[in-house]
Amino acid sequence: MRIHGKVAVIAVCFGVFLLLYFWGGNAADDPLPRELRRDVAPKFAPRASTGVGVRPEQPPGGRKRPRAINRGASVNVKSKPQSRIAVRPVMRRARAEEFMHLAVVACGNRLDETLAMVKSALLFSLKKIKFHIFAEDPLAPQFEERLNQWPRSVSAMFRYAVYPITFSVGNADEWKKLFKPCAAQRLFLPVILKDVDSLLYVDTDVLFLRPMDDIWGLLKSFNGTQLAAMAPEHEVPKIGWYSRFARHPFYGVTGVNSGVMLMNLTRIRSTLFKNSMIPSGLSWEDLLHPLYQKYKNHITWGDQDLLNIIFHYNPECLYIFPCQWNYRPDHCMYGSNCKGAEEEGVSILHGNRGVYHDDKQPAFKVVYDAIRDFPFEDNMFQSLFYPIQTKFLDTVNTLCGRIPQVFLKQIEKTMKKVFEERVIQHVRPHK
Numbered sequence: 001m002r003i004h005g006k007v008a009v010i011a012v013c014f015g016v017f018l019l020l021y022f023w024g025g026n027a028a029d030d031p032l033p034r035e036l037r038r039d040v041a042p043k044f045a046p047r048a049s050t051g052v053g054v055r056p057e058q059p060p061g062g063r064k065r066p067r068a069i070n071r072g073a074s075v076n077v078k079s080k081p082q083s084r085i086a087v088r089p090v091m092r093r094a095r096a097e098e099f100m101h102l103a104v105v106a107c108g109n110r111l112d113e114t115l116a117m118v119k120s121a122l123l124f125s126l127k128k129i130k131f132h133i134f135a136e137d138p139l140a141p142q143f144e145e146r147l148n149q150w151p152r153s154v155s156a157m158f159r160y161a162v163y164p165i166t167f168s169v170g171n172a173d174e175w176k177k178l179f180k181p182c183a184a185q186r187l188f189l190p191v192i193l194k195d196v197d198s199l200l201y202v203d204t205d206v207l208f209l210r211p212m213d214d215i216w217g218l219l220k221s222f223n224g225t226q227l228a229a230m231a232p233e234h235e236v237p238k239i240g241w242y243s244r245f246a247r248h249p250f251y252g253v254t255g256v257n258s259g260v261m262l263m264n265l266t267r268i269r270s271t272l273f274k275n276s277m278i279p280s281g282l283s284w285e286d287l288l289h290p291l292y293q294k295y296k297n298h299i300t301w302g303d304q305d306l307l308n309i310i311f312h313y314n315p316e317c318l319y320i321f322p323c324q325w326n327y328r329p330d331h332c333m334y335g336s337n338c339k340g341a342e343e344e345g346v347s348i349l350h351g352n353r354g355v356y357h358d359d360k361q362p363a364f365k366v367v368y369d370a371i372r373d374f375p376f377e378d379n380m381f382q383s384l385f386y387p388i389q390t391k392f393l394d395t396v397n398t399l400c401g402r403i404p405q406v407f408l409k410q411i412e413k414t415m416k417k418v419f420e421e422r423v424i425q426h427v428r429p430h431k
Helices: 002-028 111-124 140-147 172-176 183-192 212-221 241-245 265-269 284-295 303-313 339-344 362-373 380-395 404-427
Strands: 067-070 100-106 129-135 158-163 198-202 206-208 228-232 256-264 318-320 348-350
Touching: 100 111, 100 183, 100 212, 111 129, 111 140, 111 206, 111 362, 111 404, 129 140, 140 158, 172 183, 183 198, 183 256, 183 265, 183 284, 183 303, 198 212, 198 265, 206 362, 212 256, 256 265, 256 303, 256 318, 256 348, 284 303, 339 404, 362 380, 362 404, 380 404
Parallel strands: 100 129, 100 198, 129 158, 228 318
Antiparallel strands: 198 256, 206 348, 228 256
């Protein structure tokens, strides 16, 4: 009996020992408490890559297990399987902000006109913009003063830099007088803005009626040889200027208009351009002055003519975008001859011939006055679209005003798009 009693006691003790052993082992595999889980983070967080996606940064010598931290107390998680540790999501580092780049050259009395252009780009665009403003010395402080007065909500949408008028080769006075004051500055943008990859150049008398994002997106449509994009000077050869009067080579059948010019500056800087002066190609900077010297007695439209000559000899380098991206009085004063604008509406309005400031084409002036006078923080439908729509009634008997849908279609569409992007998406409740 004594032996049986001892065996029974030993069996009971052994059973208790096994019970404690298994209970302790299961407890070791329980998830971390909620208070601890909130503070567990992997040692190596992902970083943004230079491409579209985001890839995690791999530590040297293989991936290490995460280290748990709990308000200063060390926790040993070495014995726990990594897959069982709950970790909080890691915030990815934000990628460097992307800006679209827009350049303009302003001299003389072009301050207000240029500011109206800048304003139109900001009203309708979605992505942020970096403005490169080339201006005569008296205008530079005026640009800074006026731009710095705009509301903070608007200032958050752009950055700007003001540059002096400079020409890297040739006689500066000759370049300044080539056509309109300082217009030839645009030829030197690839040389001056060496840190800018791509750029949209516009004349001061341009107004955006559609997000700049859309024309900026055309850069992706360039093939392997294209490095710039412009619209035709005209759609109808028999009434086009170049096809009737030019005394120098020009691009295609009707030439191109340089008032709106999209450029891949990196490609321009690295290309040797064919020309009529020497058998071998010339870089952009080396080409400009000899070209001007050869043709200066035969060109009428200054820098635009020089661009036509360059792309006459290098047509594979030019991408042609439709006329609605550079809609001018020429497209309506001889009858409507821009089919793209009739179908989609005007995307960029180019008020050359001074039509924003006289009564020759009041349809253009109505749009310019409305954008110039629009208070930034007002409702765009009430204080911009409806006034334009109403004032267009007074222009229906004019050459360009008789087709109001061409001017109004894209504005209305763009306002709806901007409203959806900036307002509706911000107030929509999260699911």
